[in-house]
Amino acid sequence: MNAPTTNAIAATTAETRGISRLVRRIHMFTGLFLAPWMVMYALSTLVMAHQEYVNSFYASKSPVMVKERELDYSRSFPTNLTRDAIAQTILNDLSMDGAHSVSGGRNGGPLVIQRQHAMPQRRLTFDASTSKITIEREEFRTPTVLERLHRRRGYNHPYALEDTWGFTVDVACAGIIIWVASGLIMWWRLPRLRTWGAIAVGGGILSFALLVWTL
Numbered sequence: 001m002n003a004p005t006t007n008a009i010a011a012t013t014a015e016t017r018g019i020s021r022l023v024r025r026i027h028m029f030t031g032l033f034l035a036p037w038m039v040m041y042a043l044s045t046l047v048m049a050h051q052e053y054v055n056s057f058y059a060s061k062s063p064v065m066v067k068e069r070e071l072d073y074s075r076s077f078p079t080n081l082t083r084d085a086i087a088q089t090i091l092n093d094l095s096m097d098g099a100h101s102v103s104g105g106r107n108g109g110p111l112v113i114q115r116q117h118a119m120p121q122r123r124l125t126f127d128a129s130t131s132k133i134t135i136e137r138e139e140f141r142t143p144t145v146l147e148r149l150h151r152r153r154g155y156n157h158p159y160a161l162e163d164t165w166g167f168t169v170d171v172a173c174a175g176i177i178i179w180v181a182s183g184l185i186m187w188w189r190l191p192r193l194r195t196w197g198a199i200a201v202g203g204g205i206l207s208f209a210l211l212v213w214t215l
Contacts, residue, residue, distance in 0.1 A: 020189050027182040030175045037172040044150035047143045054143045063144055065123055065136040074131040087113045090126055090133065099162055118149055 031038075047054055055061050075093070077086050083105045091097045096115055105111030105126075113124040120138040127134075138144075154166015187197040 020186070023182045023185050023189075027179060027186070030178050034172055034175040037168065037175075040146065040149055041172070044146035047146050048150070058141065063120075063139040063141050065138055068122070068135045068137050071133045071135070072131060073126065073133045077128075083111060086111060086126075090124065091115070094124075094133075096122070096124070099159055118152065119145060 071094075073090070073093075075089075077089070083102050086105065087100065087102045088097075090111075090113065091100065099116040101114045101116065103112045103114070108129065111126040111128075113126070115122040115124060120140045122138070123136045125134045125136075126132075152165060154162050154164070154169060184201075187193060187201075190197075
């Protein structure tokens with residue numbers, strides 16, 4: 001074998017090793033960075049899959065709301081103001097602005113604001129007839145927090161934190177796709193494991209398709 005051919009083979013081998021090393025590094029570092037998200041999704045999925053068993057450890061199915069404080073709130077609102085506008089004003093006045101949902105407040109009934117948060121949420125009840133606001137805090141439960149984090153959506157509110165959470169979910173999804181792609185590349189670059197890898201890939205596709213078809 002002449003020198004040019006030997007040099008070409010060596011260059012190709014070095015390039016192949018370089019690509020394999022890069023793929024392994026990408027696979028490893030994305031896994032390390034996204035570890036907290038993956039652990040959260042794994043644990044929250046287990047909680048949701050075994051919800052009845054998890055709830056058996058608690059006295060009630062849903063977390064208890066604990067009264068924190070009651071405030072005098074004599075501010076009046078125009079009759080044509082929407083519930084959402086009233087809720088936003090109340091949250092601003094109490095320095096509690098953030099993602100929330102609104103219910104009640106019709107036909108003179110109390111307006112209920114659910115202040116959303118990954119950790120224990122708060123419920124604000126505004127009773128215009130008594131000019132008072134009652135603030136309650138949700139009892140802390142780890143399973144509830146995990147499930148809320150799993151279901152939390154982004155890009156649906158005019159708040160930077162909501163957009164940030166949505167972006168991290170996008171990154172986590174992209175990371176999963178990267179792991180699958182890099183795993184396939186690493187498998188294909190190991191000829192002696194191609195048969196076993198093909199069995200693993202085929203088994204995964206077959207079992208997934210079977211479950212989707214029969215469920």
